[in-house]
Structures are given as structure tokens and as C-alpha cells.
Amino acid sequence: MLESLKSHVLEANLELVRRGLVLYTFGNASGIDREQGLVAIKPSGVPYETMTAGDMVVSDLEGRIVEGTLKPSSDLATHLELYRAFPAIGGVVHTHSEFATAWAQAGREIPAYGTTHADYFYGPVPVTEELSAEEIGGDYVLNTGRKIIDRFHNLDPEAVPGVLVAGHAPFTWGADAMSAAYHAVVLEAVARMAYYTATLNPACAGVSQALLDRHYFRKHGAKATYGQRS
Amino acid sequence: MLESLKSHVLEANLELVRRGLVLYTFGNASGIDREQGLVAIKPSGVPYETMTAGDMVVSDLEGRIVEGTLKPSSDLATHLELYRAFPAIGGVVHTHSEFATAWAQAGREIPAYGTTHADYFYGPVPVTEELSAEEIGGDYVLNTGRKIIDRFHNLDPEAVPGVLVAGHAPFTWGADAMSAAYHAVVLEAVARMAYYTATLNPACAGVSQALLDRHYFRKHGAKATYGQRS
Amino acid sequence: MLESLKSHVLEANLELVRRGLVLYTFGNASGIDREQGLVAIKPSGVPYETMTAGDMVVSDLEGRIVEGTLKPSSDLATHLELYRAFPAIGGVVHTHSEFATAWAQAGREIPAYGTTHADYFYGPVPVTEELSAEEIGGDYVLNTGRKIIDRFHNLDPEAVPGVLVAGHAPFTWGADAMSAAYHAVVLEAVARMAYYTATLNPACAGVSQALLDRHYFRKHGAKATYGQRS
Amino acid sequence: MLESLKSHVLEANLELVRRGLVLYTFGNASGIDREQGLVAIKPSGVPYETMTAGDMVVSDLEGRIVEGTLKPSSDLATHLELYRAFPAIGGVVHTHSEFATAWAQAGREIPAYGTTHADYFYGPVPVTEELSAEEIGGDYVLNTGRKIIDRFHNLDPEAVPGVLVAGHAPFTWGADAMSAAYHAVVLEAVARMAYYTATLNPACAGVSQALLDRHYFRKHGAKATYGQRS
Numbered sequence: 001m002l003e004s005l006k007s008h009v010l011e012a013n014l015e016l017v018r019r020g021l022v023l024y025t026f027g028n029a030s031g032i033d034r035e036q037g038l039v040a041i042k043p044s045g046v047p048y049e050t051m052t053a054g055d056m057v058v059s060d061l062e063g064r065i066v067e068g069t070l071k072p073s074s075d076l077a078t079h080l081e082l083y084r085a086f087p088a089i090g091g092v093v094h095t096h097s098e099f100a101t102a103w104a105q106a107g108r109e110i111p112a113y114g115t116t117h118a119d120y121f122y123g124p125v126p127v128t129e130e131l132s133a134e135e136i137g138g139d140y141v142l143n144t145g146r147k148i149i150d151r152f153h154n155l156d157p158e159a160v161p162g163v164l165v166a167g168h169a170p171f172t173w174g175a176d177a178m179s180a181a182y183h184a185v186v187l188e189a190v191a192r193m194a195y196y197t198a199t200l201n202p203a204c205a206g207v208s209q210a211l212l213d214r215h216y217f218r219k220h221g222a223k224a225t226y227g228q229r230s
Numbered sequence: 231m232l233e234s235l236k237s238h239v240l241e242a243n244l245e246l247v248r249r250g251l252v253l254y255t256f257g258n259a260s261g262i263d264r265e266q267g268l269v270a271i272k273p274s275g276v277p278y279e280t281m282t283a284g285d286m287v288v289s290d291l292e293g294r295i296v297e298g299t300l301k302p303s304s305d306l307a308t309h310l311e312l313y314r315a316f317p318a319i320g321g322v323v324h325t326h327s328e329f330a331t332a333w334a335q336a337g338r339e340i341p342a343y344g345t346t347h348a349d350y351f352y353g354p355v356p357v358t359e360e361l362s363a364e365e366i367g368g369d370y371v372l373n374t375g376r377k378i379i380d381r382f383h384n385l386d387p388e389a390v391p392g393v394l395v396a397g398h399a400p401f402t403w404g405a406d407a408m409s410a411a412y413h414a415v416v417l418e419a420v421a422r423m424a425y426y427t428a429t430l431n432p433a434c435a436g437v438s439q440a441l442l443d444r445h446y447f448r449k450h451g452a453k454a455t456y457g458q459r460s
Numbered sequence: 461m462l463e464s465l466k467s468h469v470l471e472a473n474l475e476l477v478r479r480g481l482v483l484y485t486f487g488n489a490s491g492i493d494r495e496q497g498l499v500a501i502k503p504s505g506v507p508y509e510t511m512t513a514g515d516m517v518v519s520d521l522e523g524r525i526v527e528g529t530l531k532p533s534s535d536l537a538t539h540l541e542l543y544r545a546f547p548a549i550g551g552v553v554h555t556h557s558e559f560a561t562a563w564a565q566a567g568r569e570i571p572a573y574g575t576t577h578a579d580y581f582y583g584p585v586p587v588t589e590e591l592s593a594e595e596i597g598g599d600y601v602l603n604t605g606r607k608i609i610d611r612f613h614n615l616d617p618e619a620v621p622g623v624l625v626a627g628h629a630p631f632t633w634g635a636d637a638m639s640a641a642y643h644a645v646v647l648e649a650v651a652r653m654a655y656y657t658a659t660l661n662p663a664c665a666g667v668s669q670a671l672l673d674r675h676y677f678r679k680h681g682a683k684a685t686y687g688q689r690s
Numbered sequence: 691m692l693e694s695l696k697s698h699v700l701e702a703n704l705e706l707v708r709r710g711l712v713l714y715t716f717g718n719a720s721g722i723d724r725e726q727g728l729v730a731i732k733p734s735g736v737p738y739e740t741m742t743a744g745d746m747v748v749s750d751l752e753g754r755i756v757e758g759t760l761k762p763s764s765d766l767a768t769h770l771e772l773y774r775a776f777p778a779i780g781g782v783v784h785t786h787s788e789f790a791t792a793w794a795q796a797g798r799e800i801p802a803y804g805t806t807h808a809d810y811f812y813g814p815v816p817v818t819e820e821l822s823a824e825e826i827g828g829d830y831v832l833n834t835g836r837k838i839i840d841r842f843h844n845l846d847p848e849a850v851p852g853v854l855v856a857g858h859a860p861f862t863w864g865a866d867a868m869s870a871a872y873h874a875v876v877l878e879a880v881a882r883m884a885y886y887t888a889t890l891n892p893a894c895a896g897v898s899q900a901l902l903d904r905h906y907f908r909k910h911g912a913k914a915t916y917g918q919r920s
Contacts, residue, residue: 023876023879024872024875043918044918045916045917045918046918070918074908074915096805096806098879098883098886099886101804101883102886102887103890104804105804105884105887105894106803106886106891106894107894113397114331114334114397114398114399115326115399116256116326116331116399131900132900133898133900136898167803167804167805167896167897167901168805169804169806182254185254186253189253189328193328193332193335194335195886195890196328196329196332196336197332197335197336198890199889200332200428201335201336201338204335204336206335207397208360208397210361210362210363210366210367211361211366213366214370225304226274226275226304227275228273228274228275228276228301343565343566343627344561344564344565344629345556345627345628345629346556346561412484415483415484419483419558423558423561423565424565426559426566426655427565427566430562430563430566430568430658430659431565431566431567431568434566434567436627437627438593438596438627439593440591440597441591441596441627444596444597444600455534456504456505456534457504457531458503458505458506458530458531573795573796573857574791574794574795574857574858574859576716576786576791576859645713645714646713646714653786653788653795654795656788656885657792657796659889660793660798660885660888660889661797661798664795664796666795668820668823668826668857669823670821670822670823670826671821671826671857673826674827678764686734686764687715687735687761688734688736688761
């Protein structure tokens with residue numbers, strides 16, 4: 001069972017390479033087996049070119065390594081915090097993809113400027129607060145996760161499957177690791193188009209609530225009409 | 231006969247992939263057989279990598295599926311509205327290509343800034359009005375087509391083979407599906423250059439009427455001089 | 461002898477494809493045999509994928525076709541005008557490469573912002589005047605060449621091997637067709653960096669005369685030190 | 691021993707090609723054997739496609755060529771000045787990569803806008819002063835190196851492994867030639883994201899000192915936690 005999870009997590013990591021979201025060893029994807037409470041994640045600083053499913057590191061939700069000989073991604077504690085707080089998610093991805101990172105660095109949420117955005121994110125992609133010097137000096141990676149959760153205080157993580165960590169970069173999530181990677185790819189495309197939109201029309205108001213509703217629910221929920229599901 | 235149409239429509243869809251205009255299952259191309267009044271269109275949410283001509287869905291002009299086991303593109307009703315309103319067109323393409331979409335999101339028409347534009351679009355690429363909450367809540371996909379047609383009230387769809395749907399993305403058309411795809415590719419290049427032009431020179435007035443005429447009619451109409459036709 | 465010229469001109473045209481400067485059948489390169497007074501140029505509207513050296517069209521300096529079964533590039537008259545006016549050049553290239561075209565559309569010369577520019581262009585890349593309605597309505601392609609030559613009234617075409625035609629796109633030239641293509645590639649890179657520079661620092665003054673001199677003469681003239689020539 | 695250095699330096703040069711940092715024969719990488727006091731560097735103006743390890747030119751620290759039949763990179767004197775001044779570095783790279791060059795041309799340092807930057811550069815990437823006409827007219831290439839060293843008067847070259855030469859382009863360095871190339875690649879990505887950040891939020895203050903410290907020391911020094919070292 002974990003072999004299947006590790007293969008799936010490897011594929012999600014490789015999807016980030018195929019889509020041009022990561023440079024060298026940047027980025028990481030993980031997936032969780034909710035029944036066993038175990039998370040498989042990319043090892044730290046290993047080249048994607050030679051990475052195998054067996055290199056994935058398995059951790060429990062408290063960060064105890066239960067399988068794997070390599071060190072896990074240095075962002076593991078953020079992933080675990082998200083899995084603990086958002087019970088509906090099955091995968092987490094972190095990248096420094098360039099346009100999403102630029103919005104995070106600029107400290108600006110990505111407005112819902114169009115239907116591409118609305119198809120995947122039911123509202124702006126939010127930005128966390130900046131971490132304080134104490135939060136950075138303390139358990140920094142865990143605190144990054146806490147800042148994300150604080151920001152989702154009034155937000156549904158299933159309706160808005162991603163966030164920009166201020167001064168850092170995006171995290172996305174989904175039903176499984178590949179879905180989280182898909183959201184990372186779409187977020188980068190949305191961030192790129194939003195950059196061009198914001199510079200073409202700084203006063204752009206974005207889509208109406210009616211259009212946001214229509215597009216989001218076209219792809220999500222019981223009344224979804226997109227794709228081949230019946 | 232429809233086999234040929236379906237193959238042609240498949241090729242037009244794949245052209246969007248080859249030219250980098252679509253991400254995942256985004257985008258759709260269709261073509262019409264005017265004699266039979268039948269439209270072949272890409273199925274909804276199917277990966278381009280494995281798509282075959284046999285996956286194309288055939289619909290009549292009222293949206294009744296007459297061939298194909300898959301669900302058609304969720305944008306079918308927009309395509310059909312365009313075919314009904316613009317009798318000279320034989321193909322329709324919809325993408326969320328990044329720069330054209332940015333102009334659509336910004337709610338700005340693309341001015342005819344240069345001869346690349348004038349070679350294909352005889353005037354600015356227009357933007358539709360925004361759909362009202364009622365139009366969105368009603369038959370949204372059909373109403374998208376109606377907004378396009380309203381915008382072409384005083385425009386010739388053969389002289390301006392594309393439009394930006396406000397807050398959404400571009401539609402293009404042409405003599406057949408491949409021609410519509412070609413216009414989608416050129417529109418994206420024109421939109422990209424227009425973005426750089428507008429940010430380099432916000433006051434840019436664009437080409438003169440004389441230059442617009444010269445370039446457009448160089449490639450179109452009885453006196454065209456471009457290419458190998460005699 | 462012309463076989464060799466036609467092969468060389470084909471290669472220069474294909475270089476434009478390899479470097480991403482042209483879309484579909486856009487762009488054209490030509491070369492001249494000065495002894496025979498004959499120019500080989502790309503045919504009009506033929507796909508690059510299937511183009512052969514034998515497809516190149518040979519014209520004399522007055523535009524009389526002396527070899528080839530296809531129609532020459534619709535820009536032939538501009539090329540010929542440049543060959544007649546600039547006796548030292550052996551090749552001409554025209555593209556709609558995106559950043560150089562954006563500067564041309566914006567009607568702004570490209571300032572010598574850095575040493576990359578200075579290595580190839582001894583001063584700003586100039587913009588022509590706009591063509592008048594009469595010039596456009598008359599022998600438009602020839603008049604495009606004349607506008608370029610007017611702009612070089614006080615400029616040395618060997619020191620500044622390219623120009624932006626206002627509202628249109630760049631032309632470049634060089635010792636032969638491949639050199640002209642090389643200048644087209646470098647011009648696009650220079651235009652791209654200049655775009656980012658101008659938007660980062662609109663007041664940027666560009667390089668000093670001393671730096672312009674040093675870099676230009678590092679690669680050109682009797683005292684050149686770059687490369688393996690002795 | 692030098693065979694190994696020359697092979698390593700070739701690989702670093704080819705890494706610049708693979709990562710899209712160089713055009714034609716632009717750019718150069720070198721590495722030093724500190725014990726022997728010998729530097730291997732790319733030859734001047736040789737195509738990357740056919741370059742071999744044997745083409746690398748070996749020079750002593752005073753610029754005397756001790757091995758190789760080709761002329762060394764025209765930037766050799768800058769490399770040597772850096773090796774003499776910064777005893778801890780083992781490799782130097784120079785490119786005209788587009789976004790780093792744009793910041794250099796704009797005369798703006800790259801602020802530490804985010805953690806991607808902080809992972810590699812402990813503070814802004816600085817810009818040198820412009821060279822005077824005398825410095826340009828004199829030993830220009832050497833003086834370029836001196837300007838870099840002047841700029842690092844109060845900076846640690848191991849903590850900030852790169853610089854922007856005003857009106858020119860970046861130089862980076864590292865423990866060896868490949869590390870210098872790695873820093874060149876990361877610098878370009880950081881410069882690109884910084885461009886988007888600065889244009890999205892011109893008032894962006896960048897990361898806090900606490901975040902700069904945390905990310906830099908996560909990857910550097912005795913307490914580094916990133917990667918597989920134990």
C-alpha cells in the first residue's frame with residue numbers, strides 16, 4: 001500500500017519538473033495515507049533526475065520517520081501541520097514557481113481576475129501574515145504551517161486549494177499528491193496571467209460573484225458539468 | 231465525410247498543444263460541415279495526449295449529439311451560437327492562452343499596434359461586455375456566444391476573426407478548424423507584443439488607417455499578394 | 461556558385477526558426493552575390509519545415525526574377541533597396557521577433573543600455589519615421605526600404621546593423637545572410653533586456669561613450685580582441 | 691590533475707547552455723587549482739556545441755598561458771583578479787543572462803525579496819560603481835575585476851556569491867566552477883522573480899533580517915539542515 005503511495009508521490013514530484021515549476025532540487029510534494037496516518041515525502045536536496053519511489057521518506061503525523069534512509073524534505077513540518085489541520089486533503093506541494101513566488105514576495109494576494117482562476121480557486125489566493133522574528137527563530141517550518149492555517153481561519157481549504165506564504169512562495173494541496181501538483185501548475189499559470197492583468201489594468205476589479213460561482217461550481221460539487229463524470 | 235472533419239478537428243486541437251496555448255485539458259476546437267449542419271468538437275476534460283479523431287463529438291446546430299460516446303466540450307453552446315450567427319465561418323477555437331486572456335481579464339481591447347496585428351485583424355480585437363448576473367445564472371454558455379455576437383453588431387467576423395470575452399478568455403474562428411487555431415496562435419503572439427508595446431508606450435496610437443488597410447488587404451481579398459496563390 | 465548562396469540563405473532562414481524568432485511562415489532572409497548582382501531570398505508563405513535550397517528565389521537588383529518557380533518574399537523590394545544603398549552588406553533579415561517588434565510598435569529606439577548592446581550596435585537601434593499615407597498607398601515595400609535609408613542618413617550601416625521600422629518590425633543586415641540572422645537574434649535578446657531595463661529604471665541613461673567605444677571595438681575593426689582571429 | 695579541472699570547467703560552461711543562460715558564444719566559466727595556482731577557462735568565441743575539455747585554456751594567476759592552443763576568454767583578467775582577491779573561491783562564471791543583466795543595466799541592486807534569494811545570497815546582490823573613462827580606456831578587463839573587489843570592501847564573497855557590473859552583466863563564483871555556474875542559474879531565477887516583484891509592488895521592503903538569517907544558515911555553515919549531509 002505504501003509502495004503505491006510512494007510511487008504516486010514520486011510522480012507528483014516529477015510533474016513539477018515536467019511543468020517547469022522547479023529548478024535543481026527546489027520544491028517538494030507529499031501524499032498521505034489517512035488510514036495509516038503516514039505521509040510519504042520527497043527527500044531533501046536529491047536530484048529529480050535520479051530520484052526513485054524508494055527514495056521517498058515515510059513519516060507519521062508527528063514527524064517520526066518510519067521508513068526510508070534519506071532525510072526528508074526540510075519542509076516536512078509544514079506539510080504535516082497542513083495534514084493535521086485540513087483533514088480533507090490528501091496531498092501537499094511546495095514550489096518556488098516564479099510568478100506565484102513574485103506575488104508572495106510582493107505580499108499581494110492574487111485577485112480572481114478571470115474564469116481560469118475561478119475554475120480552481122473560489123476567491124483570491126490569499127497571502128499569510130509575515131512570520132515574526134520569534135516565529136522564525138523558533139520552530140520555523142512548523143510555524144510556516146501555522147501561519148497558513150491562521151490565514152484559513154475563515155476560508156475553506158477545499159474551495160481555495162493554495163496559499164502564498166509572505167516573502168516566501170506558494171503551497172498548494174488537493175485530494176492527493178497529483179491533485180496538489182495540478183493545483184501548483186494551475187496556480188502558476190493563474191499568477192502569470194494575473195501579473196499581466198494587474199500591470200495592464202491596475203484598477204481591474206476582477207470577476208463578479210456570479211461568474212466566480214458559475215465557474216467554480218462548473219468544476220466542483222454535486223452539480224459539476226465539466227469532464228466525463230456522469 | 232465526417233471522418234475527415236473529425237480528423238481535421240483533432241489536428242486543430244493538437245495544434246493548440248504544439249503551440250503552447252493550452253494547459254492540461256484546457257481549450258477546445260470545433261469544425262462544421264455546413265452541408266449537413268453538423269459540428270465536430272473536442273470532448274470535455276479528455277487529455278490531449280491520448281485523444282483520437284474518434285473521440286470527437288458530433289452535434290447538430292441545436293446541440294443534439296448525433297455521434298460520439300463522450301460528453302462534448304462544456305463550451306459547445308458558445309461554438310454553436312457562433313456558427314448560427316456567422317454563416318461564413320467553418321471553425322471555432324477557444325483557449326485561455328496567457329496574454330490574450332490577460333487582455334480579456336483587464337477588460338481592454340487589443341489595439342492594432344503594428345503590422346503583425348494588421349495582417350490578420352482589421353482593427354482592434356474587441357472585448358465583449360461583461361455578462362450580467364442573470365445571463366450568468368441562466369444559459370451561461372449560450373449567453374457567452376450571444377455577448378460575442380452583440381459585440382460584432384457593427385463588425386465583420388471575417389475581417390476580425392477573434393474576440394476577448396471580458397473576464398474570461400479569447401475565442402477565434404476561421405474558414406475551418408485549423409484556420410481558427412491559426413488565428414488563436416497569431417492572436418496570442420499579437421497580444422504578447424501588444425502587452426510589451428502598451429507598457430513601453432502607454433500613449434501609443436497604433437497604426438494608421440492606411441497601414442491597417444495595406445497590411446490587411448495584402449493577405450486578404452481579391453488583391454492579396456502574400457503567399458503562392460496566383 | 462548560386463547553389464552555395466541558396467544553401468547559405470536557406471540556413472539563415474532556418475536559423476530564425478531555431479532561435480524562435482519566427483512563427484509559421486513569418487520572416488525572411490536573403491543574401492547577395494555582389495559579383496553577379498543577384499539576390500537569393502526565401503519564397504513567400506512557404507512552410508519552413510519543408511523548405512529546400514531549391515525553393516530560394518533569385519532576383520537581380522531591379523527585382524527581375526532570374527531563377528526559381530515560386531514567388532519571392534513579399535518583402536523583396538525592401539531587401540533590394542537596402543542592397544542598392546548599403547554596398548558593404550551581403551545579407552538582410554526581416555522578422556517580427558517579439559521584443560524588437562514591440563519597440564518598433566512603441567515607436568521607441570532601443571537605447572544602448574549595456575555592453576551586450578554595445579558589442580554589436582554602436583549606438584541606439586534607430587526607428588524609422590512612419591510612412592505617410594501616400595508612401596503606404598504607393599510602392600509600399602520599396603518605400604519601407606527608403607525610410608530605412610533616410611534614417612541612416614548620418615549613420616553607418618556597418619556600425620549599426622539593424623533598424624526598427626515604425627509600427628512594423630526590425631530589419632537587420634550583415635556581411636552575409638547568416639551574419640544578418642545572427643544580428644536578428646542578438647537584436648531580439650538586446651530588445652528583451654532593454655524592455656526589462658526600461659521598466660525597472662525608466663530614467664536609465666545607458667552606457668557611457670567610453671564603454672560603447674570599448675565594447676564595440678573589442679569585437680570590430682583592426683584592433684578587435686574577441687574570438688580566435690589573429 | 692589539470693585534465694580533471696579542464697573537464698570540470700567544460701561541464702560548468704555547458705551547464706550555462708543547458709540552463710538557457712547564454713546565447714551563441716556568450717558567457718564563460720573558469721576554475722582554479724589553488725595548489726598549482728593555475729586557472730582553466732573557456733576559450734574566446736568558440737561554439738559550445740563543439741567545445742571539448744582540451745579546448746580549455748590554462749593560465750597562471752598573472753595571465754601567462756601555460757597550456758592550450760586557443761586564445762582564452764576575453765574576460766580572463768577579471769576572473770584572475772577575483773581569484774587573487776577572494777582566496778576562498780574556486781570557480782568564476784560570467785554570463786549576460788537576461789534578467790540579471792537587466793538589473794545591472796538599470797544600475798539597481800537586487801533586493802532580498804524572498805527566501806529563494808536568502809537561500810543563496812545573504813543580502814542584496816550588489817551593483818558595482820560605473821567604470822570611469824580612464825578605467826575603461828586603460829586595462830578595462832582587469833579594472834572590471836577591481837570594481838567588483840571595491841564593491842566587496844565590506845562584503846563577504848562567500849555569503850554573497852555574485853555581483854552585477856553596472857551597465858554590463860553579472861559575475862558569480864563558488865567553491866568550484868560548477869558551484870559558480872549553479873549560482874549563475876539561481877541568480878537569474880532570483881533576478882526574474884525580483885523583476886516581477888518590483889513591478890507588482892515597487893515599495894516592497896523585502897525579507898526581514900530574521901528570515902534572511904534563517905534561510906541563509908539553513909543551507910550554509912555548521913548548522914545547515916538542508917540536503918543529505920550529516
